[in-house]
Amino acid sequence: MQGFLIHFQKKAINKSIYNYNLTMKFLNYFLIIGVVFSFTLGLFSCSDDDPAPIPVVSTIFSDLDADYAPFEPITGPPTGPPKRIGETNEFTFFSFATGEIVANTDSATSNWDIGFRRSEIIFNSGANGPGNTTALMLEDIFDEVLEAPADGYASDTDNENVISSSPQNTGAPANYWWFNSGSGSSTVVAPIAGRVIVVKTSQNRYAKMEILSYYKGAPAAPDNMADEDRHYTFRYVYQPNDTRKFE
């Protein structure tokens, strides 16, 4: 309990380093919420002496639509990059606890953990949400991540998301989730094999996930002309109990 509190404070301070605009008032607000929240959580879990653990299951969520819209056909010489007129520019939110998509109207709540829009992935905290969902990325095999790391979780900031939306490039930091496996100017978004995202939700529960495909139906050899992109298929395990273990 104490460890958690210290960790939470550290997070808040870390965050202020990234964002000088945070006022002390805002910081305090966060601290108070954190303290109150963690106490209730602590009371809740301490009061139940003999909890019947809820089973942990590995689930594949297929074809989460992250603002897909078809390209506008071009007639005549091009005047710029191809456009997609039907796109909404909105995120699709997901909750690990329910295993379901959360309505976009709930964006200002902590009902969602993670949001997807094109290749951009956000978490519900920091610069991108009112919640307290933080995350980190490991280079490992999904099934071999048996325990969530104790710390290292971060929130998106105004400058940088926890998971970068750009393609990986030589020498880039390791928080990239995809690289361009297409040739030349044709971009094929390939989720990098062996990247596991570990999420600590607003409810202080852990989930791990691996993105498997960015194309509808998770085709073995995606074609960026024929296949519909912006469709996430991912595997995840949500630990509903108060433990970092994924077993």
Place this chain on the structure above:
Amino acid sequence: MPIFAAMFSRFSAFSIVFLVLSTLGQVLAQAEFAEDSLRTRELDEVIITATRNERTMGALPMPVSLISNVKIKTMGSLRLNDVLTEQTGLVVVPQVNGQGNGIQLQGLNPEYTLILIDGEPVVGRNTGTLELSRLAVGNIKQIEIVKGPSSSLYGSEALAGVINIITERPSGSKYNFKSRYGSNNTLDLGGDVSYTHKNLGVYVFGNRYSTDGYDLSPENPGNTVSPFDNYTFSSKVTYKLGERTDLSIAGRFFHEDQRFNFEVLQGSSRIQTSGTGNTQDWNVNPVLTHRFNSRLKVIGRFYTTKYKNNTDLNFEDKSAYYNDELSQSFLRPEVNGEYYINDKNILTVGGGYISESVQTTRYDDGAERFQYTSYGFFQHEWMPFDKWSVILGGRYDRSNIYGSQFSPKLSSHFDLNDKIVLKASVGKGFKAPDFRQVYLNFTNPAAGGYSVLGSAVAGARLKELQANGELITSLDPSQIGDLEAEESFAINVGANVEIFPGLKGDINVFHNQIDNLIETQIVATTIFNQNIYSYRNILRAYTQGLETNLNYPILKDVNLSVGYQLLFAKDRDVKQAVENGEVFYRDPNSLVTRRLSSGEYFGLYNRSRHSGNIKLFYSNRQKGWEASARVIYRGKFGIGDISGNIQGETIPPSDRNSNGILDNYDDFVAGYALLNLSVAKSITSGFRFQLGIDNVFDYTEPVFIPNLPGRIMYAGVSYSFSKKGNQ
């Protein structure tokens, strides 16, 4: 011509096959075993490239090979790529944009092999690759290939090796006219004249080559290779100024016009595009040779060359699709001397100065950019015993772009007995950063506005963009420093063995350690989410393997040869990461991710682990018959991210399991074998008739191997006349 074209039916293909086979069959029927005369003939072969001096091939301590004009004629080749693609250890590969022909030597990319004509570099490397089809073979006396770094004599670019084209010299009075017509409406016309009178010698060569190109995927608009025609003129004038002084002036002029007509893929629509491409190069090379005495020879030369390329492509509404101009000039005075100290020691010393410039629409302000290099080299050939020789050499280059570079090389040969010769060499090679990597300032409006900045341009440009608040993320501009030269360190160890009388073999084991490889890297991202790339020395790699050739005169006039190369080419950082267990692959069907083991990392793209050839050459001078049957094999290889497309089709990379490297589970381009046949008959009146088929089984791979046309059938007639007694 249409009559000829009609002749080239499928039926005639079989008749040529039949003709070649029956010729070879006849020969086999009159079986007669080879005599020793064949062996002595080969020992006479002289190579210049390995030491810059004329040395017999057998005495050289490094891996060298020679292709004579006689072989080239029998093969029926027209352009340099036709010849090189049939040699062991050489693979003709497309350029980075997927088109054209470059040479891969010991698994190293085309930009790392120096290509020389009579010892002088050929310039004009678009995207780093020298287009081999620019060089006609009609005026070639022999092609010399030295494998392993040769920067100790030739400086930059001689990192993997050197290919030196030795052209004909005036000899006697003779002339020769040649014509060949074949598939794809390809017409080759040419001739050469040699004239000598007293102290004067003149050699002139001319060639016109025209083709309709070819279309490997007719369902897509445009051609795989668009129609083009080109002219080559070359000449060499020699004059004996005195008893001890020779002057030679060589020159070359080349001009090519290509006509494009294709469709460009933009989003989901195709747009009609057409235009022209022109390439031109010329060179002049006066060489003065003076023998001060029987021991000292000094050669002075002043080489000038210029290359120009113009591409002008427009959409159907006349708006520009792609316009590009590049001109490169290269000027080099050089002096070198060869001094026979005594029977056991020969010293070669030389020095020179290179002024090189490039002007292109892709650089900052279109201004001409210069690179200056001064250099000096030495080479000591030491022969302590008849059986043992050592060559130590080194070269120092100093440039205004990459600083200085010292390239030593040590090689030695030892005659173990009269059947086995051992050879070994170690050396350093380098390649200077090219103009593009230093000065490029290119923004592509068509592909969404990404930019590529040369190393000399990037720092200032990033600072400027940063100050304007146009960047989201950026490397510290001060981190983008000057580029260093790419370097290699290589070991070659081998042997020449006479296994039993007539059967000769050679083997060479090589290892090239390559550092400081220059690669593009994202250095910043703009607020419009566009990437800015620059060049940095970030990659490390190695190539290693072995090459072996066997040669046996199975009959008096029939020679059988077998060549094979085993190659491992890997990125050293990837290899390390795989060994550390940091590289994964995800099966695209089961979507299960696993850790890649060391044995599963295949290596660099576009390298075949196995390649080789089997060749049968027949030649009977008395009867005037020549024939050949050659099988060329290239094993499976992977395809990386190629920035280009072939007839509107993108070239899909091999990676199938989302790790961005080539492993055993990826999609490979399957290995293939080509069969080439030729037969020729000379008659006493001076006429020679030739028929041939390249790629008999019509193997094509439109997207991955666009530089390989399908079956090519041809017929040729030549006439030569030589005035005896005046030589």
